[in-house]
Amino acid sequence: MEIKGKVAVVTGGARGIGRAIVERFAKAGAKCVIGDVAGFEEAAAELRSQGLEVIGVHCDVSNEDDAHNLMDRAVQEYGSLDIAVLNAGILRDGLLIKVDKATGKVAHKMPLSQWQSVIDVNLTGVFLTGREAAAIMAEQGHGVIVMMSSIARTGNFGQSNYSAAKAGVASLAMVWAKELSRYGIRVAAIAPGFIETPMVMKDMKPEALEMFKKQIPIHRLGRPDEIAQTAQYIVECDLVDATVVEASGGMHL
Helix, strand or coil, X not given: CCCCCCEEEEECCCXXXXXXXXXXXXXXXXXXXXXXXXXXXXXXXXXXXXXXXXXXXXXXXXXXHHHHHHHXXXXXXXXXXXXXXXXXXXXXXXXXXXXXXXXXXXXEEXXXXXXXXXXXXXXXXXXXXXXXXXXXXXXXXXXXEEEECCHHHHCCCCEHHHHHHHHHHHHHHHHHHHHHHHHCXXXXXXXXXXXXXXXXXXXXXXHHHHHHHHHCCCCCCECHXXXXXXXXXXXXXXXXXXXXXXXXXXXXX
16 A cells, blocks of 8 residues: 555554654655644644644543544544554553562562553553544455554563553454455554663663663664654555564564
8 A cells, every 4th residue: 555645543643653653654645643642732733844744633542432533533634544553552561479588478469450551552442443443444445454562472571461462462463454354454563672762761670671772683772763664564565464573673582
């Protein structure tokens, strides 16, 4: 699918990877809708000042009405929905349990709220926004859905919630590709490694980040635009379907 002239919705599009995807797609000639919980108006205004066609819409992806309204707004504003990038995500890292070394007793357990908050955004949010995008695309007879998994989908220390959600996203990419192909819809996921985004730099402990940097074969973190480039490749290459494209600099957990 050629990006030029198409309508693309990007969740979590106000900053980080999502912002890079919006900017790349818009510069390639797409009409873009940023869906986010904050910063969407500022991000859209800044991109419009560059002559790009972008609007911002409030969307909590874990809210069913917000998910529906976001996709519907794209159609209302631009007449169609050709591309949906389901990128919104959060980190709430922590160990399943912590044992006091002195007593041998469990001193802490991951709270249900910590688990649920990540599942709600990173997995349920993908389900809700993906479902709403698919409903519109099926009636059009075409579309591309790109969702954001992670190399953590295979299991990463201290990320029970995040790893489980991203494994679920990878599975959804396969299921939806099989179910939606009859309607002319392709579905694929991206599995980034460690990318230099505000979320990673803010939420990961510096010592953990330095440890992971040393394990990356290219010896650096990825850049948001490199993931945006991967998303563009998926959209533009009709052979990419029912797969997870890793963009990790060669790192495997």
